Amino acid sequence: MIRLENITKVFNQGTVNENTALRGINLRVKEGDFITIVGSNGAGKTTLFNTISGSFQPTTGDIFFNDKNVTRMPEYKRAQYLGRIFQDPLLGTASNMSLEDNMMICYKKGFKGLKISLNSKMRERFREELKALDMGLEARMEYNVQLFSGGQRQALTLLMTVLSHPDLILLDEHTAALDPKNAALILELTDKFIIDKKLTAMMITHNMSHAIKYGNRILMMHKGEIILDISGEEKKNLTVEGLVKKFYNVKHEELTNDELLMSHE
Amino acid sequence: MKSSGNFFHLLRQAASRNYSLFFIDMFLSERTHVYIIHSKIPADSSACDKIIKDRAMIEGIFVEGLIYGIMVLGVFITFRILDFPDLTVDGSFPLGAAIMASLIISGYNVFFALAAAFLGGVAAGVVTAVIHNRLKVPNLLAGILTMTMLWSVNIRIMGNRANLPLLKNETILTDIVSWTEGIIPSDYTILVFFFLVAMAIKFSMDLFFRTDMGLTLGALGNNEQMVISQGVNINLMKAIGVGLSNGLVAVSGAFAAQYQGFADVGLGTGIVVTGLASVMIGEFIFTSNKIVVLTFRVIIGSIIYKAIMYLGRYYGYHIGLTPNDLKLLAGLLIIACLMIAQGKKRNYFRRWKNDQA
Incomplete structure (x- = not known):
């Protein structure tokens, strides 16, 4: 391939x-x-x-x-x-934007148009996906990513990368x-996602x-x-x-x- | 000031023909020759003075705050959202004014002229972005290059003149005043009009930054690598962002020209500083990550900035400040904002509060 x-x-x-x-x-x-x-x-x-x-x-x-x-x-x-995750957890997410905005940006690859895709249906979908991380992030979707720990941010980056299915x-x-x-x-999450998906x-x-x-x-x-x-x-x-x-x-x-x-x- | 003789001539003309105070206000608004003008107006100077002071103060602060607010929204896009300090603004503001004025004088439709001003600004922004992207020039330098070139371009657009008076022409403002005559008291027409314009621009910007493209622009200023990783061409994104920003700035310049009654090549000097100071002042009001709040804050910041400048202009007179000192005032304002922001970071204020408790 x-x-x-x-x-x-x-x-x-x-x-x-x-x-x-x-x-x-x-x-x-x-x-x-x-x-x-x-x-x-x-x-x-x-x-x-x-x-x-x-x-x-x-x-x-x-x-x-x-x-x-x-x-x-x-x-x-x-x-x-491709989906690439770096050593630095800060490189995978935009700190001064909310979790849901971050997920929206990473949801689909390629040129972004003038459509407003972030609606309640999309939020519900993100919430479901975030549950897989088991970090309680699904309740904090409107929070800025900079408030999360490095581990949470890296888990989020991983999830977002996996969702775009590269x-x-x-x-x-x-x-x-x-x-x-x-x-x-x-690491466990990585292994699980790669095998499951x-x-x-x-x-x-x-x-x-x-x-x-x-x-x-x-x-x-x-x-x-x-x-x-x-x-x-x-x-x-x-x-x-x-x-x-x-x-x-x-x-x-x-x-x-x-x-x-x-x-x- | 090469062109000032021309202004005084027009002002005298305006005074003698009993033009409405609006036209006199305009001379007092930006590149003010306030103190000189007072001595030059022969008739009824003291009464005029009082009216001008009261009216120009309240109305001027809000109207100018809103007009310049459009420009500050543009500066906010580059400086805060894109993290692309863009100095093109100093050139695209008079560019908007020049395009508007020369098209009006050539007899084009005013709304066509406004659209042309917007597109001119977008083009200026795109030039800056392309210089930055293609030649790998730092964004500051790219902006300065475009800004410098625009000086000549603006003079060309105005037909090889440094300034173009609009007093005898119909502008969007005179149209609006005549359309709404009898519906809204004419004193407030301009204010209401600019309120609606600024809000319309603010809300369309809010909408834009909630689209997929808008969100991506938001991430670009924060984390370029992330945006590249999403398969997005960041050069194109920067061109869109900087173009949009300068388009707004040019629209602001076009309105400023109509409000003041002239377009001048020097209109843009220090506009970036004005914009940045307004953004910073706004940031003291409230913090949020919602774009609706952020843009609102920008406009409030712009009005407060204008209020401070008006105070400086009218009351600074007593401590010997002249209109020429206003740029110094603007710079000091930014420095003060930066110092306060740094203090906040170090929690000086919290410590002080704790001591109090």
């Missing part, structure tokens, strides 16, 4: 600061995949997401959505197919800025055990390359130790990133 062919991204090409963030990435995301992505800092995970979403264009290579080449398509047009959801460490309790809650998603995480626990496929990135791509039965039986060992077998170097090793529970 989504295909990356030989994607390379070089920053500051031709200068002393030249930095190759992605080296020949080839990836095929199938419908219904829930892919987790791990890798140390600077491995190119976020660059990969930025390239897919069109924040910038790859130096070489092509991106296909449903066999359509979207490499040169501007970010806002590509957004029709072809691919990109989750960029979307629980990293939350406290452990909220992070666990959001049969969505396709890619999730970057720093937490190896999360990467192993969730999803049906795991990618490990290192220095701009995808070095491990495990799915199916092998993914189900994977352990953190197993993953570290596999990394060693591929790269013949110790996985030294402390953060990666320490963040599994």
Whole structure:
């Protein structure tokens, strides 16, 4: 469904600061995949997401959505197919607008016309959907989003993203800025939504055990390359130790990133 | 002031022909030569003075507050909703006035002229947005560029003149006065008319900001990334928002020209500051996230601003303030507003209240 062919991204090409963030990435995301992505800092995970979403264009290579080449398509047009959730909970919602206004904006992708769609029927629908979060937000629909906690806002962003039913959801460490309790809650919700609504998603995480626990496929990135791509039965039986060992077998170097090793529970 | 000789000539003419006070008011309204004028009017100066003071004060505050309120609504869209500090306003205000005046003088229908003024303003706003979007210029600079270019454009529109008097022409205001003669006391006609106009614009704006597009514009100023993620072209949205804003400003300029009886290329100097000060004053009145309240607050803010300026103009005389000091007053007003707003954030007032208790 989504295909990356030989994607390379070089920053500051031709200068002393030249930095190759992605080296020949080839990836095929199938419908219904829930892919987790791990890798140390600077491995190119976020660059990969930025390239897919069109924040910038790859130096070489092509991106296909449903066999359509979207490499040169501007970010806002590509957004029709994508739902992206960032680490910063503030990026998913407009703080000085009410919850229902936020939901209305995110309800449908694409150009917004002069129709007043936010009516009582729509509000009732939003109220029903908000109950799925189990946070009591359905009673606070007229409140400004800035009054909500980071966890609530991220849950809301997740819900709004899911409701617009994108072809691919990109989750960029979307629980990293939350406290452990909220992070666990959001992760559970994410998993539930993706499975219930049969969505396709890619999730970057720093937490190896999360990467192993969730999803049906795991990618490990290192220095701009995808070095491990495990799915199916092998993914189900994977352990953190197993993953570290596999990394060693591929790269013949110790996985030294402390953060990666320490963040599994 | 190159054009002032012309004004005085017209004023003397007006006085000698016993034109209604409305026309005299107009000279006192914005670029006032109040103190000079008083000495120049030969007949019955003291009685005239008293009437002018009382009438111009009450009516002037409300009428100007409402006329400029339309402009402040525009400034509110860019500064507060879009978070796009747009200085085009200083050019699009006289642009509206210039288009209105020159079309009236060329004999076009007044409502056609008003529509043309609106479209002219929209075009000016779109130019700013395009400069900002295409050339990746900061929005402030893009606005200044358009504003500067508009200075020349405005003079061109007025036929290579810096100012265009409208005294002898029929404007929307003279039409309205003649239509409603006998129905409403003519003193109040202008006031009622501008009240209705400002409210009509306010309510259509409320309606607009409740549509899907309006909501998206609201989110744009707050969180661009979110709007991009919804598959919306933010460059187009900015052009729509800034265009709409400048359209309103130009309409305000067109009305100001008719109310004052002339269009002048310098009409727009400091309009952004006026608008911003009015928005800020309004923000002290009440807080809300409802667009209906926000736009209402903007108009109230504009009226209060005009009231403060009138006080400065009439009573400032006693402490040696001249009309030339009003821009300084406007700037100081904004600084005061900012300081109070910052104080509020730091809870100075709450602490003070607690101490009292």
